[in-house]
Amino acid sequence: MSIKIICQNKKVYYEYFIEETFEAGIVLQGTEVKSLREGRASLGDAFAIIRNDEAYLLNLHISPYTRGDIFTQPDPTRRRKLLMHKKEIEKLVAKVKEKGFTLVVTKLYFKRGRAKVELALGKGKKHYDKRETIKKRTVVRELSREFKGTKIKA
Numbered sequence: 001m002s003i004k005i006i007c008q009n010k011k012v013y014y015e016y017f018i019e020e021t022f023e024a025g026i027v028l029q030g031t032e033v034k035s036l037r038e039g040r041a042s043l044g045d046a047f048a049i050i051r052n053d054e055a056y057l058l059n060l061h062i063s064p065y066t067r068g069d070i071f072t073q074p075d076p077t078r079r080r081k082l083l084m085h086k087k088e089i090e091k092l093v094a095k096v097k098e099k100g101f102t103l104v105v106t107k108l109y110f111k112r113g114r115a116k117v118e119l120a121l122g123k124g125k126k127h128y129d130k131r132e133t134i135k136k137r138t139v140v141r142e143l144s145r146e147f148k149g150t151k152i153k154a
Helices: 011-015 032-037 086-099 127-146
Strands: 003-008 016-026 047-051 054-058 080-083 102-111 114-124
Touching: 011 016, 011 102, 011 114, 011 127, 016 086, 016 102, 032 102, 047 086, 054 086, 086 102, 086 114
Parallel strands: none
Antiparallel strands: 003 102, 016 080, 016 114, 047 054, 047 102, 054 080, 102 114
């Protein structure tokens, strides 16, 4: 199974506690797939919402295809429908309503030739949680520098 990552949002792991991830397909129009194959997408502040038992992706920017017809290009930041099973959507609705989670996008990729998006149930971190994350990252970095070239036994 070949996976080609188009773009990732690494900032999500700094901003949110990630509880669970889901995979969903995306409904695309016109030359959006060609543009994605060129890697011309930006997750930025992308997130998902659920309306009328359907999941939608907002703020995903897919740049217009350069060699396509400029008059038939869809809006780069339009709302895109996500393809998920009904049981998954019901589970997401329950979590988002009950515990105050947010649906954020972590990855956009091709899997078996189809565009997929990885959604994560995230709970926002407080300021002190973010500082803790930075401390852990620096400790790991310093340890890896210190033990570089030596074998560490567990």
